[in-house]
Amino acid sequence: MCILVAVLVPExxxxxxxxxxxxxxxxMTGDVHVSKLMKYEPEMTLRKKLKIAMSRPWLMxxxxxxxxxxxxxxxxxxxxxxxxxxxxxxxxxTCVSFTCSLAPFPLSTRSIEAGMKV
Numbered sequence: 001m002c003i004l005v006a007v008l009v010p011e012x013x014x015x016x017x018x019x020x021x022x023x024x025x026x027x028m029t030g031d032v033h034v035s036k037l038m039k040y041e042p043e044m045t046l047r048k049k050l051k052i053a054m055s056r057p058w059l060m061x062x063x064x065x066x067x068x069x070x071x072x073x074x075x076x077x078x079x080x081x082x083x084x085x086x087x088x089x090x091x092x093x094t095c096v097s098f099t100c101s102l103a104p105f106p107l108s109t110r111s112i113e114a115g116m117k118v
Contacts, residue, residue: 015035015037018035018037019035019037019038021035022034022038
């Protein structure tokens with residue numbers, strides 16, 4: 001479905017539309033057409049692109065409160081779930097007295113049981 005939308009929905013980003021229009025006019029008339037945005041746009045090196053791409057998530061994290069709150073919430077949630085799974089194996093080894101070779105089996109049987117309930 002996403003691929004279908006990406007293929008069928010027309011492009012709406014302004015600078016890209018201007019660039020395509022200038023290229024089409026250049027191809028039709030033979031004259032060199034350049035949009036204003038392309039004319040004054042600085043050349044982007046790979047280093048500069050990587051710097052922008054790597055800094056954007058951190059900027060969003062500290063400048064957008066909702067991103068920071070959701071990040072903290074999800075990290076606590078994932079940490080709790082992983083801690084519960086690790087503690088369950090320790091409990092299984094000590095209280096049920098299974099050997100270390102059988103320790104991973106409770107998690108796999110619990111996941112199979114959860115899938116059967118659906």
